[in-house]
Amino acid sequence: MVGSLSPLNRLPTRANLTCRGVTIPSSVCLFCGLDEESQLHCFLSCSIIKIIWRKLWSWWRSPLLYNPSLVDILKEKSGFIENKSVENLFHAVCMTFMWHVWKWRNKILHASSDAEAIAIRHEDFPSAQRLSLLWAYNRSSKKVIVSWKNWILNPGELASSSSPWFFLVLGVLYFGVSLSGALS
Ligand SMILES: [Zn+2]
Secondary structure, three states, X not given: OOOOOHHHHOOOOHHHHHHOOOOOOOOEOOOOOOOEOOHHHHHHHOHHHHHHHHHXXXXXXXXXXXXXXXXXXXXXXXXXXXXXXXXXXXXXXXXHHHHHHHHHHXXXXXXXXXXXXXXXOOOOHHHHHHHHHHHHHHOOOOOOOOOHHHHHHXXXXXXXXXXXXXXXXXXXXXXXXXXXXXXX
């Protein structure tokens, strides 16, 4: 599985473009406008993105001081989930969230005006939760119907039930491979 930052290194973050000699008007992060937009900053350390990660970790009842690196997130081992199926599902949700961040970032980049860019810059955690549920459902072999309420209250329960979640491993692999190519 993906155990390094290599898939992210191919993404055209502003820092990557600058490194490749591409002239761009600014290399500053589109979310906070404060630091250079490296992959680490864009996907994890940006103050706006970190707020949403903390919500995601809290949603999955991680330990209070849980604070993984980007490489840790790309691995399949969270360190706080024992059930393998739940671990797979959690990892899939994290990958979906990264997908969400990149799509969101591109939406800001291609906004038609500064006013529109500012309007869509606000944090929207529920839409990341919706996307992860949709993604998980579409990759379930039994198409188990999951209520929004259950997904929010206890997402891990979905994987620890009798539903076959092994497919998620393949789904995550597909996502990792396609991340750099599909999102631009
Ligand atoms: Zn930022």
